Amino acid sequence: MQFDKYILQKIDEELKNYVNKDDKLYNASKHLLFAGGKRIRPYLTVVTYMLKKDDIEKVLPAAVAVELIHNYTLIHDDIMDNDDERRGKPTVHKVYGEPIAILAGDLLYAKAFEAVSKINNEKKSYEVLKILSKACVDVCEGQAMDMEFENYFPSMEEYLEMIRKKTGALLEAAVEIGAVMGDCNEEERKALKEYAKRIGLTFQIQDDILDLIGDKKKIGKPVGSDIREGKKTIIVIHALKTLDEDNKKKLLNVLGNKNISDEEIKEIIEILKPSIDYAKNLMKQKTEEAKNYLKIFDKDRRKVLEDLADFIIERIY
Structure with a gap:
């Protein structure tokens, strides 16, 4: 399928608002953010919102909050797995070192909640905050389960529960947030x-x-x-x-x-x-x-x- 280029452009423009400094920390945080990711999560938020609404400007802060969290998890994931490459590029910790990479991830995490604060409707902002914080907890629990699987063979049920949390939680959050913003x-x-x-x-x-x-x-x-x-x-x-x-x-x-x-x-x-x-x-x-x-x-x-x-x-x- 062809993703709508206008929506992708609006997502990227909104993302740049949160990482617009030019120093080592911000460059490290941008390293993956603009390295050719598919933007599936924020795109899902926008197109879910568009089931009921048309003015996409209102949903952009909520959409990029999900993408900022996603990229924070990728940076920390790569450190935990000691991966050298992501998206065909050296990983953040390989280029900038582990301490800066950890901070870059933390910065994106904090920026996600800054984005939530830009939602110009208090009730919706609160709902989005609840959904996003629950997703973050699920991702951490899922990652911990995945690491525990290194010590034993999980059942199919355990594996499916792990991916529901580690991978599924942010995709679910992206859709749920679109639904909240779109008044479903x-x-x-x-x-x-x-x-x-x-x-x-x-x-x-x-x-x-x-x-x-x-x-x-x-x-x-x-x-x-x-x-x-x-x-x-x-x-x-x-x-x-x-x-x-x-x-x-x-x-x-x-x-x-x-x-x-x-x-x-x-x-x-x-x-x-x-x-x-x-x-x-x-x-x-x-x-x-x-x-x-x-x-x-x-x-x-x-x-x-x-x-x-x-x-x-x-x-x-």
């Missing part, structure tokens, strides 16, 4: 929450798939890096439940081995194909469910959200 009623807000839950799930599953069969240049990291890092993705969890003993042993032998060759990665990807298909089918099912929840909205206005649900599982990076 209770029934509409519930439907949008269900829609958002499902696209949050599919977003992470597609990331898990792209790590194995994506294009290295497009995804900005080596294919199979989740295997090398020992990540317990939905694909690995499904495989361990369904593979025969020989293939299970092969998978367990390479999982978390940073020194395995590209050839070994290829062999493992071959073994994982049925589980990749399982993940793809689950995404299709959840995407259809997501779109069904939008049926209560005007057909023309809801189309962007329907297209976004499809885009999330068809994207190649």
Whole structure:
């Protein structure tokens, strides 16, 4: 799908208002912010708002608050995972060092709440604040769960709960905030929450798939890096439940081995194909469910959200 360039331009203009100083700290905070991210979260906020409203200027501070929080989580994530690259560029801590990177993340976090304070309706500002702070708590809990999974193999239910928090929470918040700003009623807000839950799930599953069969240049990291890092993705969890003993042993032998060759990665990807298909089918099912929840909205206005649900599982990076 083509994202509306006017909306993206307005989001970027609004973002620049919060990081417009030119010094080391602000340059570090801008390093990822303007490094070619897709802007899915603020875009979701704006197009959800547009289900009922047309004046997008009023929703921009709320939309960029979500994007600022998202980028704060990415900077801190990269430090925790000791990642060298993101979006095909060196990570913030690799360029500026860890202390400045931590501060740059904290700055974006604080700026998000500055953006919320710019919402010119006190009731809505309070609602957005509640949604955003809950999402931040969920992201932290989800990240902690993900780190705990390094010590054991989670069940499918535990994994899905982790991605609902770590990845889904901010996507849900983006949609919920758009609904608040657009004056959606209770029934509409519930439907949008269900829609958002499902696209949050599919977003992470597609990331898990792209790590194995994506294009290295497009995804900005080596294919199979989740295997090398020992990540317990939905694909690995499904495989361990369904593979025969020989293939299970092969998978367990390479999982978390940073020194395995590209050839070994290829062999493992071959073994994982049925589980990749399982993940793809689950995404299709959840995407259809997501779109069904939008049926209560005007057909023309809801189309962007329907297209976004499809885009999330068809994207190649």
